[in-house]
């Protein structure tokens with residue numbers, strides 16, 4: 001059974017029909033990537049999974065259990081973490097409080113402390129800035145904080161929405177290394193990226209989204225060889 | 237001009253009166269600012285919840301057998317404390333109910349809809365209080381000690397002034413500590429800044445918003461009872477003016493900003509005291525609403541505003 005699956009999902013924003021019959025699945029331990037151009041519906045897919053914009057039709061299932069209409073805060077408790085597009089850190093709170101909120105659903109103080117140490121190991125910068133107000137961090141630091149915060153709930157599945165957006169090239173490489181590390185530690189990942197080449201390099205499988213529909217899917221090796229994908233997303 | 241402007245004792249007296257008034261405005265302003273901070277709604281019914289705090293205290297005080305001129309000693313304060321806790325619980329719960337039935341269903345509606353509902357809710361509360369207690373001033377028993385401590389010259393501070401100011405300070409300090417350090421407080425600030433992101437942290441925003449309405453009304457209810465104890469009178473439409481003054485205080489301090497609301501309350505209390513004493517109380521509304529307009533035009537983020545970037 002897939003860890004997370006969407007079946008025939010349709011999602012709307014008011015009258016805007018953003019997703020049309022999306023069907024996809026993610027198995028335990030995988031990195032799956034979702035690529036597509038601007039406005040294709042990548043962010044909407046993640047919002048549908050985490051309950052922020054619930055599906056109007058179809059089903060979202062976690063380990064076979066229907067979570068389509070479960071509230072977002074409950075979905076976090078079920079083990080789905082979502083690092084949203086545009087970082088969305090709490091700009092008026094300290095870095096420390098941002099991390100604290102990341103662990104909002106947990107009560108195991110000792111575990112929280114260990115995970116925080118782990119985040120510091122991944123992102124030493126975040127540790128240096130603990131008492132700084134979130135809004136005063138640089139863009140890259142905010143992105144690190146956003147990912148670190150997302151890890152603090154200790155998710156089984158982590159949804160990452162363009163984690164490398166706006167970062168310097170050296171940082172982009174570092175973020176992809178960290179994504180691989182997080183995955184190797186046992187977290188399943190659904191990754192959205194503008195940088196399709198890098199995303200396809202790190203992922204096991206991928207889906208290509210166009211105007212709210214999945215137009216192609218398969219192992220990344222197959223996608224990398226597809227002329228359509230090469231032309232549209234890899235600039236080859 | 238009722239009194240010579242160059243009488244220093246009189247000046248000190250007015251400052252104390254201003255602080256006591258301001259302490260009460262601060263208690264109301266905190267609720268405005270907290271609710272605005274989290275749902276961007278000016279809860280016009282908030283001033284009436286304040287009035288209700290005063291009215292609810294009356295039957296409770298009677299039920300506990302407290303009588304003006306007869307009840308003395310520490311027992312009185314203990315009973316007043318119990319009454320205050322019940323009043324706070326009642327006004328808090330009422331505000332949660334108001335949020336649930338009147339504002340939550342409109343949370344995603346255009347801004348104007350909940351605003352109009354809030355005005356309507358204010359009328360409903362005032363109407364109910366009018367039916368319950370009538371149109372005239374209702375006497376509130378004088379239960380606080382009447383002693384005064386001389387401050388030199390002819391100036392003195394009344395025990396009442398002192399108690400009212402001290403209570404407000406304690407409540408404000410407790411609230412800020414709570415909001416800055418507790419888990420719920422952090423959830424409230426997170427929800428105020430970014431509702432979606434807060435949900436992604438696992439924050440139940442309905443519960444958090446309800447808690448904000450509860451705490452705001454707890455302070456307003458306490459404020460209403462303190463008002464009664466200080467001025468010994470309550471009227472059904474008290475919340476209209478006090479509410480607008482407190483709202484001005486919240487805007488002056490920077491709407492959404494807790495410390496700003498407390499400081500704004502003191503400032504507005506001071507303006508009122510000086511206007512009442514050195515000009516005439518008829519002009520007080522003019523000064524205060526001029527301040528409101530000037531702040532909105534020239535510094536809409538208020539005195540303290542939000543000094544830190546959002547994102």
Ligand SMILES: Nc1ncnc2c1ncn2[C@@H]1O[C@H](COP(=O)(O)OP(=O)(O)OP(=O)(O)O)[C@@H](O)[C@H]1O
Pocket residue numbers: 013016018036037038039040041042043044045085
């Ligand atoms: N809040 C909203 N209200 C109305 N329409 C929306 C809203 N958010 C997104 N849309 C529309 O839904 C469609 C999918 O948007 P989505 O944000 O999922 O795209 P995306 O693939 O993440 O794009 P990008 O790469 O630019 O982030 C777009 O046509 C967009 O205009």
Ligand SMILES: [Mg+2]
Pocket residue numbers: 042043044085
């Ligand atoms: Mg997007």
